[in-house]
Amino acid sequence: MATATEADFRTRLQDWLPKLVLSPSLAAILVFVYGFIAYSIYLSFTDSKMMPSTDWVGWENYGTLWGLSHWHTALVNLAIFASLYIVACTVIGLVLAIFLDQKIRGEGMLRPIYLYPMALSFIVTGTAWKWFLDPGIGLEHTMHLWGWESFSFGWIKDRDMAIYTVVIAAVWQTSGFVMAMFLAGLRGIDNEILKAAQIDGASNWNLYRRIVIPLLRPAFLSAFVILSHLAIKSYDLVIALTGGGPGRATELPATFMYSYTFTRNQMGVGAASAVIMLMTIAAIMVPYLYAELKERER
Template identity: 70%
Template sequence: MTNIEPAPLVEPERPGPAFADRVRTLLPKMVLAPSFAITLIFVYGFILWTVYLSFTTSRILPVYKWGGFDAYFRLWSQPNWYVAMENLAIFGILYIGFCIAIGLFLAILMDQRIRAEGVLRPIFLYPMALSFVVTGTAWKWFLNPGLGLENTVHHWGFTNFKFDWLVNPDMAIYTVVIAGVWQASGFVMAMFLAGLRGIDGEIIKAAQIDGATTVATYRRIIIPLLRPVFLSAFIVLAHMAIKSYDLVIALTGGGPGNATELPSTFMYSYTFTRSQMAVGSASAVMMLMGITAIIVPYLYSELREKR
């Protein structure tokens, strides 16, 4: 009998390292591709669509008949648009200024390593976790003369106390500032606190050895080193101020009258209520230009510093 030797086992070919490298390279792109496509269509695609509508004669529904700059001429002939721009200037300046000032003050206090920091930090950050609708509704109840602060103080016996800003056309815009500052100050505090904790302690120790007081150290060394944080806070707050809509609607509804109308509420009312879609689109484009005018210089400065 002839002995038949068994055939040697042939191991299946395994993917080489090149294949694994290709998978690792393509997998993140495949995961991000759907999100990228959705963003491209529903954000940038609709931005381009809105820009095109602003040059059409659209009213109730989109009409793709070219109208040139007619919608922009009509926009800048509306008295309500100038009221909205004036209110945006008041709201934006006070909102950004108070948020940065209060946020910096709270961050400096928290940076003193106080014992209750672990409790206070979440309390200051909590308002930012709320939606603008919740914030606006809560402050609407609190500032309502019939059931809020004024009514409560009257029940305490101070019948001469009066705080009717919410229904006063001359003061209503400041109630929006109060609510906005209350919500965003904690977030700005967190930004400044992160900046303070990132400063090299050796610099502060050197200033103390040279005899610098605490106030002088903050004024001449620490605060100037926080310039990037100031810039970042300004960009974020300006962006939030320009596109503020739900806070105003929940708090004042744009009233009394049009006393608290902002470009965002103007855009909504002219697009969906007054059947002036082209004018509403033109106002949205103006808002986009305002945000772009803030963000582009910031990005340019960031890229320039990296280079």
């Protein structure tokens, strides 16, 4: 009897132990993630300025937000940054993955080199690229010292070109991570399919165009979701690289939200911009998660 009771106790303990271990983390996530999300949504409908307020104003903050030229500038910059960032990272990551998939010498050394930028924080990346692109101390200055006096690369000081420096820095940091995703997808393709296509006379171009790339659809989708998420919430890279300038040339929704909440003391408007960012990310994530769940059910 004692042995049966002891075995039953051990079984229950094994069932409840993972729940007990995870419960503090789950409680923290519920409070500090979803609780604060709900609180931000609430603040977006209140007359909160420097401090939170309970005065309900409905959709007024959203109307104010969409009437601000700074917000429209941030959205235009996000469209430019996100489109170039996603496309460039995807193309570069795919090319690097195909290159490494050829079983070349030194693959074990090249993989960490490509992945190393992702190990850095966006603050470090932004600071390093700020120094590199600064005409007074960076690339342009170095070229002048080497005798190429006509060389000019002052994009970081140019209002029309500064947003592209953010794209360059972001692509440099993230392309290696996308490469790793595509390389994992390539290594997961059944070699028998590729050998059969080669026996049928398929060229390398047709092999990749008709077989390999279509089979990488899950990797493409995952890369798109991750890169879109990173683009929408980009803040630290912009602050470290350009500070949102010159002027507001590189302001993004994330930097707009911070400035209106903590600098201009317009917490309600800042919360409204944060909610719109959240809805944009949800519009990308929810269909992706739904498709993944449906795929598992099948």
